[in-house]
Amino acid sequence: xxxxxxxxHAKIATGKGDPQCFKGTADGPPxxxxxxxxxxxxLPDIFYTRCQxxxxxxxxxxxxxxxxxxxxxxxxxxxxDKSEWFYIVRFKQKDLWPEYPAAxxxxxxxxxxxxxxxxxx
Amino acid sequence: xxxxxRDEVLRHLLAVVEIQPPVQQTGKAPYSxxxxxEQFRAYTRSPHDVGGEVDVPVEWTEEHGxxxxxxxxxTTEVMAWRGVWCAEERRRMQNVDLGTTQxxxxxxxxxxxxxAARVLVEGRHCTLTELINKLDEVKKRHVTR
Amino acid sequence: MSKKHDHDHGHDHKAAPMVEEISDFEALEIAVRxxxxxxxxxxxxxxxxxxxxxxxxxxxxxxxxxxxxxLDPKFKQLLFTDVIxxxxxxxVDYLKPTGFGTPSDYTDVRVLEDTPTLKHVVVCTLCSCxxxxxLGFQPEWYRTPNYRRRLVRWPRQVLAEFGxxxxxxxxxxxxxxxQKCRFIVMPxxxxxxxxxxxxQLTAIVTRDCLIGVALPKPGVTTNVKxxxxxxxxxxx
Numbered sequence: 001x002x003x004x005x006x007x008x009h010a011k012i013a014t015g016k017g018d019p020q021c022f023k024g025t026a027d028g029p030p031x032x033x034x035x036x037x038x039x040x041x042x043l044p045d046i047f048y049t050r051c052q053x054x055x056x057x058x059x060x061x062x063x064x065x066x067x068x069x070x071x072x073x074x075x076x077x078x079x080x081d082k083s084e085w086f087y088i089v090r091f092k093q094k095d096l097w098p099e100y101p102a103a104x105x106x107x108x109x110x111x112x113x114x115x116x117x118x119x120x121x
Numbered sequence: 122x123x124x125x126x127r128d129e130v131l132r133h134l135l136a137v138v139e140i141q142p143p144v145q146q147t148g149k150a151p152y153s154x155x156x157x158x159e160q161f162r163a164y165t166r167s168p169h170d171v172g173g174e175v176d177v178p179v180e181w182t183e184e185h186g187x188x189x190x191x192x193x194x195x196t197t198e199v200m201a202w203r204g205v206w207c208a209e210e211r212r213r214m215q216n217v218d219l220g221t222t223q224x225x226x227x228x229x230x231x232x233x234x235x236x237a238a239r240v241l242v243e244g245r246h247c248t249l250t251e252l253i254n255k256l257d258e259v260k261k262r263h264v265t266r
Numbered sequence: 267m268s269k270k271h272d273h274d275h276g277h278d279h280k281a282a283p284m285v286e287e288i289s290d291f292e293a294l295e296i297a298v299r300x301x302x303x304x305x306x307x308x309x310x311x312x313x314x315x316x317x318x319x320x321x322x323x324x325x326x327x328x329x330x331x332x333x334x335x336x337l338d339p340k341f342k343q344l345l346f347t348d349v350i351x352x353x354x355x356x357x358v359d360y361l362k363p364t365g366f367g368t369p370s371d372y373t374d375v376r377v378l379e380d381t382p383t384l385k386h387v388v389v390c391t392l393c394s395c396x397x398x399x400x401l402g403f404q405p406e407w408y409r410t411p412n413y414r415r416r417l418v419r420w421p422r423q424v425l426a427e428f429g430x431x432x433x434x435x436x437x438x439x440x441x442x443x444x445q446k447c448r449f450i451v452m453p454x455x456x457x458x459x460x461x462x463x464x465x466q467l468t469a470i471v472t473r474d475c476l477i478g479v480a481l482p483k484p485g486v487t488t489n490v491k492x493x494x495x496x497x498x499x500x501x502x
């Protein structure tokens with residue numbers, strides 16, 4: 001686990017923090033913009049995912065571009081050599097749950113995704 | 122398509138409630154065609170992914186923690202501090218790898234503790250034999266109830 | 267049920283030879299810690315230092331950051347642009363005790379600002395992610411599958427169970443904290459607190475207000491009143 005060099009993370013992150021230590025390590029600028037409509041991809045979730053099933057296929061709006069970090073599906077096995085941009089995406093509750101009361105049409109939910117989970121809507 | 126996925130997601134959230142361990146009626150594992158797509162997804166889902174599942178109103182409580190649990194928490198964080206693993210590896214082992222039955226059945230810090238034990242062996246810091254012998258030795262110093 | 271043994275006993279590297287009753291969990295905890303130390307993965311001193319850190323965390327720093335932000339627009343701006351720097355103003359060095367932060371809590375904290383028409387509430391549906399360095403340990407209910415299943419889908423029902431009912435015009439925004447970002451809620455400063463000091467304001471920003479299941483009220487300095495469960499045999 002986090003094979004080999006047990007000092008690696010301390011070396012890159014001391015004095016900076018995590019995810020600050022991954023700043024500048026993604027392959028390029030963020031692909032999506034704040035305000036952009038995005039759909040959550042339904043990639044196979046074999047073995048591990050932090051992209052909640054309840055969000056799959058839903059369409060929301062990028063609310064915040066947060067930081068760069070290895071995706072959890074990779075970090076969960078200690079792979080930290082690749083980073084992605086992360087986004088907080090906001091959904092209307094009525095778009096997630098068919099029984100959500102129409103009386104509360106303003107209610108929203110937001111959660112965070114690494115870039116691989118998003119596609120333009 | 123988006124609406125097909127949403128339909129599938131909503132069926133999944135009902136199906137996970139219905140998953141039960143296979144009853145040994147036939148004495149053999151089911152054929153693949155006995156497992157629906159919803160059941161396959163429910164069986165192979167990450168157990169920690171519970172958002173949107175049906176549950177009932179409860180009386181919320183505060184909990185006075187147990188000392189061994191806080192010690193286990195410290196152990197897992199210190200392991201991450203010293204580079205044995207990172208928090209995400211811990212979450213995978215602790216909240217997903219152990220499977221739904223243990224996930225829903227064990228104490229909260231019990232899962233942290235099992236993950237810490239797991240990484241010792243999985244990360245080849247000790248052999249399972251060493252862990253078994255150490256645990257046996259600790260138990261012999263005490264009487265386990 | 268047998269008596270629980272003294273928790274100080276467990277901090278020794280090698281336990282004194284005595285026969286007393288412990289649970290399977292206590293036995294495994296000792297075994298894992300001793301084996302890890304024997305294999306040089308960490309030291310007993312490391313464990314002691316992190317224990318000291320964990321024993322002193324609580325919700326006061328986050329409460330004080332909200333109180334300060336209510337009183338001082340410049341601090342509020344700092345809170346929204348650099349929480350790590352803002353934390354120093356309430357005595358929290360977010361990089362402690364490892365030098366790069368606590369491994370499970372990371373160092374990207376976001377403040378969710380309520381308005382009269384927007385109420386935030388936080389959950390981690392996947393586990394129980396929580397900004398421990400400024401908020402302490404999560405309440406047990408926050409960790410339960412029940413809270414994590416239901417808050418994202420039936421937030422108004424769950425909030426009503428905590429005594430919070432809001433009109434339909436107020437947008438309830440659930441924050442599902444599932445990655446490295448951590449969140450605290452900055453509630454609207456309540457009426458009846460005009461002229462209050464920072465200490466007075468801090469006292470009414472409870473942990474439950476910072477999670478989002480309660481609203482701050484003059485005269486209310488405790489969390490939502492719930493039954494407290496104790497393990498058998500353990501004193502208060």
